[in-house]
Amino acid sequence: MECADQIFAGNTDVIIVGAGVAGSALAYALAKDGWRVHVIERDLTEPDRIVGEFLHAGGCIKLAELGLEDCLDGSDSQTVFSFAAVHKDGKRSAISYPSNASGRGFHYGRFVQKLREKAASLPKCLSSKRPILLWIRIRDVTNQRSCEHA
Ligand SMILES: Cc1cc2nc3c(=O)[nH]c(=O)nc-3n(C[C@H](O)[C@H](O)[C@H](O)COP(=O)(O)OP(=O)(O)OC[C@H]3O[C@@H](n4cnc5c(N)ncnc54)[C@H](O)[C@@H]3O)c2cc1C
Numbered sequence: 001m002e003c004a005d006q007i008f009a010g011n012t013d014v015i016i017v018g019a020g021v022a023g024s025a026l027a028y029a030l031a032k033d034g035w036r037v038h039v040i041e042r043d044l045t046e047p048d049r050i051v052g053e054f055l056h057a058g059g060c061i062k063l064a065e066l067g068l069e070d071c072l073d074g075s076d077s078q079t080v081f082s083f084a085a086v087h088k089d090g091k092r093s094a095i096s097y098p099s100n101a102s103g104r105g106f107h108y109g110r111f112v113q114k115l116r117e118k119a120a121s122l123p124k125c126l127s128s129k130r131p132i133l134l135w136i137r138i139r140d141v142t143n144q145r146s147c148e149h150a
Pocket residue numbers: 017018019020021022023040041042043050051052053054055130131132133
């Protein structure tokens with residue numbers, strides 16, 4: 001069944017637009033909890049952007065809580081125990097994580113692809129490659145599930 005058909009047939013509980021870090025992780029978490037999730041992404045090829053290639057310790061902990069920590073494997077990831085800030089006047093400060101915590105530096109595109117694959121591996125998570133040009137207005141979610149789109 002086509003993406004829009006699935007949605008209008010009422011086979012979807014949650015629509016997520018964008019399968020970046022946030023959308024993919026959210027899709028995985030919701031589908032794991034039994035929600036029927038539909039992810040709409042304009043480009044499912046491996047992103048080639050120099051963004052988001054570092055996750056602080058807090059992010060790594062959250063990733064593990066979601067069961068997604070293995071997505072960092074194979075993305076050329078490096079464990080980071082502390083980092084340094086260089087001030088305008090040239091002074092340096094070292095910032096360390098608590099002893100049992102670490103951050104990870106990695107290749108953004110490979111990390112995102114792993115998140116997408118992991119989300120797509122769940123039966124309740126479907127993904128479609130398309131930009132969201134669809135404007136969906138749900139008039140009555142509880143009774144009619146009637147939708148308008150343009
Ligand atoms: C230069 C730079 C460096 C950064 N470095 C870091 C860093 O080291 N650590 C860090 O935590 N954060 C960093 N960030 C911020 C980082 O970009 C975000 O933390 C992270 O990518 C946000 O994830 P996201 O899922 O919200 O958005 P994105 O990763 O941008 O994902 C959005 C997704 O939505 C899709 N999309 C967008 N519009 C549509 C549409 N209309 N229809 C369908 N799909 C659509 C896109 O294709 C994309 O896949 C950096 C940002 C920049 C600009």
